[in-house]
Amino acid sequence: MTTTTPIAPTAATVEQPRGRAGLRQAVRAEWTKFWSVRSTSWSLFALIVATVGLGMLSTHALRSQPGPAFDPIRRIFVGFNFGQFAIGVLGVLFISAEYGTGQIRSTLSVMPRRPVVVAAKAIVMGIVGLVVGEILSFATFVVGDAMLAGSQSHVAFATPGVLRVLIESGVYIALLGLIGLGIGTLLHNSAGSIATLAGVVLILTLIVQAMPTVVIDAVSRYLPANIGATVFAISAPGRFQNVPIFSPLTGLLVLALYAAVLLGSGCYLMIRRDT
């Protein structure tokens, strides 16, 4: 592994290409980066196990104890409540791992314009989240619904609302990935970012539920998990009967706004701070 031969003059007289390094190059680089670390595969594995597996368990219970009041879609998609956390963690690690290892200094020295780096990561995360999310929602539905075949809870693609759930659930997964990326961009620290994500996605909902009605009414509709609960269902969940809640589509737009604000402010701090 040692060599003492002097460097050969290589392309020292070659002209540089036109234009400048920008988003197109950055997306290619970040795509390579995304798929070349182990955390990607195990996070995606956890995501698949959580969503499909929990959906199957829940559906199995529904099959043995069918009840007309149940929304079968909500039972099939129950795993998404946990799967959303896994994609969020993937989003966090996509950037926080760079800060943890010092890789960010390499990245920013080859692309000093921070917004380009953040945008490239968001595009990669968005594409992966959407594709994985849609595959998951269709797979979960097909597997879960096959288990309900012949029972009174059986639903079909054609059942009103089902196609909306399938499409929007994938979008929801993509947005959670972007929210994770946004938290990681803002906080830099893996453990802190994952804890924050867990707080926002899982714990905050429980805390709010324990609050007085005024607070529940004011806050509930803004919580990601509650938005998710309306997205992964044909009918509005029972616990929202007297609580103001966003329609699934509005809810997704609110999530998109969260992601944009987190990514934007994280990017602003990256520009201002030392690396």
Added chain:
Amino acid sequence: MRRPRPSVGKVATVIEVRGLTKHFGSVLAVDDLTFDVAPGRVTGFLGPNGSGKTTTMSMIMGLNHPNAGTVTISGQRYQDLRWPLREVGGLLEARAIHPGRSARTHLAVLARYNAIDLKRVDVVLDQVGLSDVASKRVGKFSLGMGQRLGIAAALLGDPATVLLDEPVNGLDPEGIRWIRTLCKGLAGEGRTVFISSHLMSEMALTADQLVVIGKGRLIAQTPVADFVARSSSQSFRVRVSDTSAFVAAIEAIDGVVSNNGDGSMVVTGVDLVAIGDAALAKRVAVYELAAQASLEDAFMELTSASVEYRGAS
């Protein structure tokens, strides 16, 4: 094309540092630093640990923001470079690298960011001698291998300017010699080579020009040869027959004597001829009179007022 590539001696790629100042809280890390780095030669950036070398390098590469002052590369701010990696190759820290990727993938990612042909990845891996471990995870690399990978990244874009922060750290003597040859070769091709070290002796062998700092301030900007010659702290190792008579004689001509404890002494503040004459006048026999390597001394003398951390001695 706005700016042709630097074939030998054609384009003056130059780093211009002007009034650069950086605070970390109440600590003044870099204090009104002004210097130039010219193409075609190796410029050594010398200073004790903690003197602000890495902070300055980080500001040149746009990673840290100065509180005051500017730094440009061929007149451009780093952030405005069109293809940063094709223009400036930097080794900032040995491990600014995700440990989970292979050496080849790490370089491929950097290459993609600047639309550099992926063939260059294998070229530079070969250049730094890492071809055999190209597929190995970087986390398993030794310090020296990590350093070589960082240098491979710096060379990836075939840049006109190369910045290496403490490149010999963790390298074995063979590797140190390789860095020396590499830097001289790059400078010989007309590139701007800026290389930091806290080792005066290493800089004396590698660099043509020196920028010396201490406590964030510029101490000297000078050719290496001048730096050594100009130093007043030329010191001599002396062994004599009559120590007390000799000490008295030297002190009479304002020299300074310190005892080495092994029967020999070190004399500073007077030159070789004066020492010999003083000994002769007192009829003291001189058994040994040798000029000591003064590089470290010159460096120590210049920076002694500005060493941040000093062990109790």
